[in-house]
Amino acid sequence: MGLIDWIMGKMNFQSSTSSFELLNDEGDGQLTLGDTLFKNDVIRACIRPKANAIGKLKVTHVRENNRECKINPDPWIYNVLQEPNPFMSRQLLLEKMVTQLDLNSNAFAFIKRNDFGYPTAIFPIPCTKVEVLENNQGLILLKFTFKTKNVLILPYSDIIHLRKDFNSNDLFGTPPYDPLLPLLEVIDSVDDSIVNNVSNNRFMNWLLNFKEVLDQDDLIKNTNEFVNNYMKYTGDGVKAGFSEPTYTLQQVPASNYAPEPQRTNDAIRRILMFFNTNENIVQSTFNEDQWNAYNEAVINPLVIQLNNEFTRKFFTPAERKNGNRIVFEASNLEFASIATKLAFSIMVERASLTPNEWRSLMGIGPIQRGDVPLLKTDTAPIDQKERDREFELRVEREKKREEEIEKCRQECLEECKQFKEFCMEQQKKLLEKPETDDKNS
Structure with missing residues (x-):
């Protein structure tokens, strides 16, 4: 398939x-x-x-x-x-x-x-x-x-x-x-001319000036013999040539022509x-x-x-x-300077960025609980702070409840004490009353 x-x-x-x-x-x-x-x-x-x-x-x-x-x-x-x-x-x-x-x-x-x-x-x-x-x-x-x-x-x-x-x-x-496409044609034309110029200048060019008039076949024959004997590399080492009385050698200088770079630069x-x-x-x-x-x-x-x-x-x-x-999210801070990235640390304290988001801008790996936002300068995560606050409220409620119980207990003890004193006074009065009655009789 x-x-x-x-x-x-x-x-x-x-x-x-x-x-x-x-x-x-x-x-x-x-x-x-x-x-x-x-x-x-x-x-x-x-x-x-x-x-x-x-x-x-x-x-x-x-x-x-x-x-x-x-x-x-x-x-x-x-x-x-x-x-x-x-x-x-x-x-x-x-x-x-x-x-x-x-x-x-x-x-x-x-x-x-x-x-x-x-x-x-x-x-x-x-x-x-x-x-x-x-x-x-x-x-x-x-x-x-x-x-x-x-x-x-x-x-x-x-x-x-x-x-x-x-x-x-x-x-x-x-x-x-x-x-x-027209711009590419300009660039390609300049590149081709440079390549051709380099290819043509790989070997030295020679001009054979014959001293006598020869027909076309003899010209081609003599030229080919010169090329085969002295212009081809065969691996035999240095070659030595000899002067022929029938012609003289003239070296053609290499062409260093290069196209104007401005044309290529304008196209690019x-x-x-x-x-x-x-x-x-x-x-x-x-x-x-x-x-x-x-x-x-x-x-x-x-x-x-x-x-x-x-x-x-x-x-x-x-x-x-x-x-x-x-x-799709793109971060244009990827290529920001270190000073710019460090300035974003204040956004972490304000819960606008998580620690892991800021660490990714710095090119640092994530950490545990780094996806939880932080609030201002408090280093405790928001969910941990809520739990701590609930614990504090619970402790305060327990403490207040114990204080109320202790206060109620003290009030009860005070009332019991007062009732006990009252009872003792009444008992004392009852004990003193018969003696008074006997005297009167």
Whole structure:
């Protein structure tokens, strides 16, 4: 079974389909020149920083509504986002899609679902041609043609479609071939002229000046004998030549001509501008401010498109209304200076960052209980502080209860003492009364 059959399973949309007419369809959906662009070192150098930055994005499934706020609540979605298919990780999937996006202004990935409609895998689709179709039920489909001439028809509702330069076509981005190919021709022409110049100067060139007039055959014969005897290396060591009276030798000086570098530099600069980058980003010599500018102009817009497209294709409208969404998180502090990263330690004290989040910015591994926020300068975690506060309140209640019991006990003792004294006084009075009565009698 081929890879296409393995991806599709039992699905088959190739029957009962017809072409779907778009309002504006400039272009035939050909994406065949992306490989030509990728062969150029300047194009590849422009794409690589963007692909690497997108590949390092963290992705989570968030469900947030009035009743709950959960991170990665469904294990099947979490597994698909972390391991999209058996052949690549999330990082490689994103890098491949970004590369296809920059080369063709379109990138496609198919969401494979099980019989219950849950996503089980994500496969990128590096096609050479794409067409829009419609079946009898009104379902919009995309017909992909590959280099091997294999054809794959998939529903557009299960296609993650990234695009840029979205202008002339109603569904697809405008490929970058027209502005880039003339620039590449300039660079390739300069490179070819340099290669040819170097190849021609590998050997010394000689001019044979014959002293007598010879016919064409004799000229060729004498020239070939000179080349075979003295211009070819045979491994025999140093060769010695001798002077022929029929001709004299004249060495032709080597040509050091090189094309004007300004033409190449102008073409490279225009290619860098086309990809919204510069030499510092390409050569990894940027500083913090330069990376932040590149991140805001290039990375963040693509992150927003990834969030919207994955959320739209992963969940139904009812699920999205319930607060389900896919979030790609990009940290533009990765290339910040140490002073900037250390300044964020105050956010840990204010519970805006967890200790592990701050440690990840510093390039340090996580610690136990590092995912629990801290509150201000108190080093105790919030949940531990709540438990300590409950314990203190319980101790205070017990202490107050004991004080009330002790107070009640003291009051009882005091009342008992007073009652005892009263009884003793009454008894004493009773004992003294008979003696008084006897005297009176």
